[in-house]
Amino acid sequence: MHAYRTHTCGALRKADVGAQVRLSGWIHRKRDHGGLLFVDLRDHYGLTQCVLEPDNAHFATLERLRVESVVCVTGQVVARTDDTVNTGLPTGAVELRVSDVQVLSAAEELPLPVFGEPDWSEEVRLKHRYVDLRRDSLHKRIVLRSQIIDSLRRRMTDQGFLEYQTPILTASSPEGARDFLVPSRLHPGKFYALPQAPQQFKQLIMVSGFDRYFQIAPCFRDEDARADRAPGEFYQLDMEMSFVTQEDVFNAIEPVLHGVFQEFAGERHVPDEAFARIPYAEAIRSYGSDKPDLRNPIKMQAVTEHFAGSGFKVFAGMIEKNPKVEVWAIPAPTGGSRAFCDRMNSWAQKEGQPGLGYIFWREEGGALEGAGPIAKNIGPERTEAIRTQLGLEAGDAVFFAAGDPKAFYSFAGKARDVVGRELGLFEANVFRFCWIIDFPMYEWDEENKKVEFSHNPFSMPQMDADAFMALSKDDHETLLGLNAWQYDIVCNGVELSSGAIRNHRPDVMLKAFEFAGYGPDVVETAFGGMLNAFRCGAPPHGGIAPGVDRIVMLLAGVENLREVVMFPKDQQARDLMMNAPALPEPRQLRELHLRTVTPEPKKA
Numbered sequence: 001m002h003a004y005r006t007h008t009c010g011a012l013r014k015a016d017v018g019a020q021v022r023l024s025g026w027i028h029r030k031r032d033h034g035g036l037l038f039v040d041l042r043d044h045y046g047l048t049q050c051v052l053e054p055d056n057a058h059f060a061t062l063e064r065l066r067v068e069s070v071v072c073v074t075g076q077v078v079a080r081t082d083d084t085v086n087t088g089l090p091t092g093a094v095e096l097r098v099s100d101v102q103v104l105s106a107a108e109e110l111p112l113p114v115f116g117e118p119d120w121s122e123e124v125r126l127k128h129r130y131v132d133l134r135r136d137s138l139h140k141r142i143v144l145r146s147q148i149i150d151s152l153r154r155r156m157t158d159q160g161f162l163e164y165q166t167p168i169l170t171a172s173s174p175e176g177a178r179d180f181l182v183p184s185r186l187h188p189g190k191f192y193a194l195p196q197a198p199q200q201f202k203q204l205i206m207v208s209g210f211d212r213y214f215q216i217a218p219c220f221r222d223e224d225a226r227a228d229r230a231p232g233e234f235y236q237l238d239m240e241m242s243f244v245t246q247e248d249v250f251n252a253i254e255p256v257l258h259g260v261f262q263e264f265a266g267e268r269h270v271p272d273e274a275f276a277r278i279p280y281a282e283a284i285r286s287y288g289s290d291k292p293d294l295r296n297p298i299k300m301q302a303v304t305e306h307f308a309g310s311g312f313k314v315f316a317g318m319i320e321k322n323p324k325v326e327v328w329a330i331p332a333p334t335g336g337s338r339a340f341c342d343r344m345n346s347w348a349q350k351e352g353q354p355g356l357g358y359i360f361w362r363e364e365g366g367a368l369e370g371a372g373p374i375a376k377n378i379g380p381e382r383t384e385a386i387r388t389q390l391g392l393e394a395g396d397a398v399f400f401a402a403g404d405p406k407a408f409y410s411f412a413g414k415a416r417d418v419v420g421r422e423l424g425l426f427e428a429n430v431f432r433f434c435w436i437i438d439f440p441m442y443e444w445d446e447e448n449k450k451v452e453f454s455h456n457p458f459s460m461p462q463m464d465a466d467a468f469m470a471l472s473k474d475d476h477e478t479l480l481g482l483n484a485w486q487y488d489i490v491c492n493g494v495e496l497s498s499g500a501i502r503n504h505r506p507d508v509m510l511k512a513f514e515f516a517g518y519g520p521d522v523v524e525t526a527f528g529g530m531l532n533a534f535r536c537g538a539p540p541h542g543g544i545a546p547g548v549d550r551i552v553m554l555l556a557g558v559e560n561l562r563e564v565v566m567f568p569k570d571q572q573a574r575d576l577m578m579n580a581p582a583l584p585e586p587r588q589l590r591e592l593h594l595r596t597v598t599p600e601p602k603k604a
Helices: 059-064 122-127 136-158 199-207 246-264 280-287 313-321 338-350 373-390 405-422 465-469 476-480 506-515 520-534 548-556 586-592
Strands: 020-033 036-043 046-052 070-079 094-105 181-183 191-193 212-221 232-242 276-279 326-332 357-364 367-371 397-403 433-437 442-445 450-453 486-491 494-501 541-544
Touching: 020 046, 020 059, 020 094, 036 059, 036 070, 059 094, 136 212, 136 232, 136 246, 136 548, 199 212, 199 232, 199 520, 199 541, 232 246, 232 548, 246 433, 246 486, 246 494, 246 541, 246 548, 276 280, 280 405, 280 433, 313 397, 326 373, 326 405, 338 357, 338 397, 338 405, 357 373, 367 373, 373 397, 397 405, 442 476, 450 476, 465 506, 494 548, 506 520
Parallel strands: 046 094, 276 433
Antiparallel strands: 020 036, 020 070, 036 046, 070 094, 181 191, 212 232, 232 541, 326 397, 357 367, 357 397, 433 486, 442 450, 486 494, 494 541
């Protein structure tokens, strides 16, 4: 018989009755029922109930041990009586009558319990993560993560992609966040950087003649923590393709994401349809966000014309004074009560807004009537025109946001989400994907009175290359109306990734930066390596990099990445379990030719 186990704790079934077996695992819990000692033994695979009678020589040993002690037990598999079968447990039809016990590791008092789902502080959970990971729900999510990554890899290789590893120690790259720097011992005063993403390397792989690359890539960014962004490090499904258009990238990644979500959706639904494609400008105007949650059916509309010259002087005056002012309507089906409208108005004030104007409709003497201060001010004709445009009925409401859309669209998007959630309009148990496309290449920097890059400066412009080269940097109207071949993929309001068809022509890249005020010397200094590679012949290429952590978070049904990462950092990017970051030894600093400078304390 094996020294530790003949079976796992999740393997025994009724067919094993009568067999002499050996199990090893953690004592999950103990129960003393009328002299019989019941011990639930747990390992990675499951749980088996073990039974000892009072005259058993090992009864006192197991009775004395704390839960989470590790033991090896030997005994005979017996069938449970019909009234004691546990149908909720795969091993619930049998139990182990223990004849021998070996204590492999006695546990001391635990910093947090494993049984159940206690609400312990993040600090305690992360400091003792090795205990926290034993909890059933968290343990299952980490296993789910491994299964999802395996599925992603399989689906990519089935499409002809090959996995290549890119360097971890590399040069600093402007990805939009702070680098983690690693001092070089062999080159005093010089530093490596951990990659914020393998962006330049995967493009160089395409320049090197490889065609379809992917990698489950670690990325490192020194940025603050958020619920949907892990501090320090994260993983992404990084991919790049040669000789492709935007459509080719979509056709490659959609089946991968659709398939993996369908595989692990459980009771939830993944519509068997192409992902919606929403231009950036439409996403902002209809949803108030470039990562809209399409489970919410509410779409905003502009209703500026109904307020221009109206009796509602607040909006009418704004419209008259400034041609950029618009009024947007946020429909609220079933929200037609003064109580709900007042509640939304209070919410807006807590968000730092002066309020949230509204109209709601009700039946009065068989006629449909608009109610609220705005309806009284603009009159029944304009009120009816708004209702007709939005397709609202009795018992519905609408809220309004006004001003320069650049200043209020984000607030309007939040209001849309709050209305949808408060009224129970969100579609349940479904994953809704969409592509956000046609991002603007440039935007106007009002402070510096110049054209600036709007998003990714390395995307190819949506214009014939020769026509683009013929543009002047003073042709602001054309530049500000130009879109880039850039796209995001969003699921249930969570941005999974950004991607682009890359600017692979050195002349077009230099021209694109020139329009944003960066001379060739600046670009050559910052991106000379990439430009020189492109000068040796570069294929048109593009890609995307969906976040693995966010994919797992959505499929696991949790709202914090720490619930799907095995050893996460805390909100301050600290590893409480390993006590990192930590002060280096003086010897280490000498070897690296470094001194540390402690910042002066902030003045009160």
